[in-house]
Amino acid sequence: MPASSQISPEYVADLEQRLARVEAANTALAEANARLERLLLQSRHARFGPSSEKGDPDQRNLFAEDIEVAEGQLAAAGEAADKALGKAPRQASSTSRNKGRLPEHLERVEEVIEPANTSCPCGCGEMVRVGEDRTERLDVVPARFRVLVTVRPKYMCRACKGTSHAQAPAPEFLVPRGLGTNRFAIHAVVSKFCDYLPFYRQAEIWRREGIEIDRTMLANWAGRVAFHLAPLIDALIDDLKASDHLFADETTVPVLAPRTGKTRKDYLWAVVRDQRGWGGGDPPIVVFQHSRSRSAKTAQEIFRDFQGRQLTVDGYAGYDALSDPKKTNDPWGMAYCWTHWRRRFVEYSRTTPSPICLEMTNRIAQLYRIEAEIRGKAPDVRRAVRQQLSKPIVDALRLWLEGQLDLLSSSSDLARHIRYGLKRWVGLTRFLDDGCIEMDTNAVENAIRPIPLTRKNALFAGNDDGAVTWARMASLIGTCKLNGINPQAYLEHVLDKILNGHMQDDIKSLMPWNFKPNGSKYS
Template sequence: MASIRTSAARVADLERRLAEAEAARTAAEARLVEVEEARARLERLLAQMRRDTFGSKSEKLDPDQRNLPFEDVEAAAGMLAAASEAAEKALGTRKAPSRPSERNKGHLPEHLPRIERVIEPDSILCPCGCGEMQRVGETRTERLDVIPAQFRVLVTIRPKYVCRTCAGAQHAQAPAPEWLVSRGLPTEALVAHSVVGKFGDYLPFYRQADIYRRQGIELDRTMLAEWSGRAAQLLAPVIDAMMAELRRSDRLQMDETTAPVLAPGTGAVRKDWLWVVLRDQRGWGGGDPPIVVFHHSQSRGGKVAQEILKGFAGGTLLVDGHGGYDLLADPKKTAKPWTLAFCWTHWRRRFVKFSQDTPSPICDEMIARIAQLYAIEKEIRGRDPAARVAVRQKFSRPIVEALRPWLEGCLQDLSSSNELSTHIRYGLKRWDGMTRFLEDGRLEMDTNGVENAIRPIPLTRKNALFAGSTDGAKTWARIASLIGTCRLNGVNPEAYIAATLRKILDQHMQSDIAELMPWNFRG
């Protein structure tokens, strides 16, 4: 009996040890899963950091970037073609085309001046001795030529007149015109050229100074910067009027981007922000002209957005998921709360980035379903709001309604620490705002409009590195507002800024400020 009890005790002890070992193994496996998920997250973060630093900044490859590798190949092909033509011409084997090529005829803009050069044959006498041949037609070939940027000096002469009878007591002379820089060097056209060069064509002032120096003109970068500041100050009432026009709108887009600014007295660069407010009704055929206004701030907090939108009537604001905008929708903290609609592109981008590092059927399916929504949006762009809502209700709503339960089911199969769960919850948490476009034909699905308006800012930031001061950042915001609004309205910003500066200097009436708006410019 004693041996049986001893054996039973040993069996129980072995079973206990086996259970403990199994529990330890299960715990170790759980820890291993957590470690593997953490490792995968770190690898994705590292890959994302590398891609953000060295790779494309968009999930969609820019066509210009896609064609970069082929430019050298095309250049080499051009060299080979030229060498082949030269060899054929030397050997006399090159065949003349059966009919003259007219591929350029009618393709060049009509407003360009045409300089005609007529090439007559050496002789128009008939070889048979019949006399002069009669002209029966001609062959016209158009080629595109360029005249390098040419500077000129405008000399203003104001004659003086005196009365000889009165011994010079009476005299007359036209008053001096008002200039942007009193007794200064630049015309309004030169200042506009420099300003658009930096804030529209991403050429910092020091690069412009180098370009001017090639033509023997010494213009210091600090001088160019001062001129731009003066121009921005004069144009401030125009930007204020554009903002006042925006206050009438109840469907807007808003976003923000970084603006590095040199902190005074420290030598360090401070990260400030440029906030952007956009009105663009072209997607649904609205009659109000598109406007974009930039606003400089040292903060990204919601109170800045409140201050920018102070005096607005309220309505629907299309934004990304930045938490600062939540303050605008809180009736306890905002006098006229906004209804927030959220951007589908920002949500889609999360799945695109995740799938770049970790293949995921969930990401592939999510991206495909969002693509279906965008295909519908493409078909209804430009149609009136009622038609857009009707199409969305019929085709987009079933896709959206099926999306939520599917995503909730996916969450049940994923651990709470999985990064993909975070991306799914991002949209589910904002579901009402994500689906608001289904009920309103005046809303877009995304903030791509305001992001496109922002796009020149990072390019300028990349080339100019930072603004030299807070005032410089404010100048940046003002000029960016004018250039961006000109582009939205198909207006040449350089011609507009030059003409508007001249009108303001000529004492244009403040009551007629509407005439100076970019969409009213006829250059």
């Protein structure tokens, strides 16, 4: 190093440049370390933390259940003490307090409890009944088996020497000379595709009752159900293809690869019609389709015959081909999901508190409060309110975000999350000009949620045909749930109709929304 008296300006400039490079490297290293720490925390949260941003109230109540159990024990102990001391039990305000609270369709089994003696203590004779107290309590009969014996008497004319005879025709069964009834087969299907209970677990349950029903038999019944319901599912798909303003999403499904003993990752694509947000008249539908790929080519193939041209998705690039005039002659209008964009800032703020994330979530919450007020209103009303109240918030939000980008490092995660939304701004703001568009893909996310639960319990589909059957049965049962219909009652009804010769040209009369259940709706 030269003496201080001999330090040249060039040397000082060189030192300053080297110092600046070191400081830049240190800054980049600090950002990289911070990013790695965020990734580690996010990985831990993904593995061990709650999957929902707002949390499941049932999960939060798990800790309170033990307290509630203790309160029940305390109440029972107090009642036992009062009884031992001869104290009268506390009277309820009304002896009919439970009346009317239980669904009307439930069977009522009356238990009449008469006094041991109805003679007047004064010797006047028998007392006269002048009223009664009625209390309704909910009871349950655990699932039980029974054997349905079908008897078809034969009749013959003796005078004709046996030439004249009569016998009722045998009813149509799903499995001729099979072990189970149609109702049993439907129960197995609903248990798997609605209640996430795979066939091998069902077989274990029945085995505890002494009934040996192999899972392969249950699977065979499910295949027969799918075969007979195929025209109905095809009609459901055709109805959806004629619809506009749809939602789409996809999820993975493991499928056993032939001759490998391993599973591969396939996909179920979900397409939903749900017009309840803007008071539309078409009933909701969900249709799942199986594919081996998540590519843009697969998306084009799935939506090839659809007449609708407005799709709400999560921003996945595989859908971009649908809106590209260079790749399709009739491009779709794509609306993107605000919830997915918001989720990026929520995830970031879990590991790195940021005023930008807080501001973003607060502004998006303002938009959702407006949406809550106009849900179910006519499209013109929704559009007018959005133009008046939501548009100023959205316009100001974009200017604010663009300003934040100037203050952030271009390589930071937060800048990347901001650019994610700005790049999709046209699709994110499309809801402002169309009252039939929702701000998010919650309709399809809610419909697709049972698939991961079934996937977790069933482990994998045995082959491509099994995955296709999974998709088609999930479509029919999911549509039942969207329309508030009990899948068990509905599938029993339509299977009986189809087995007994329901005309194919009148198949639309069997759609879930045309079903008139005698009992309660699905919940």
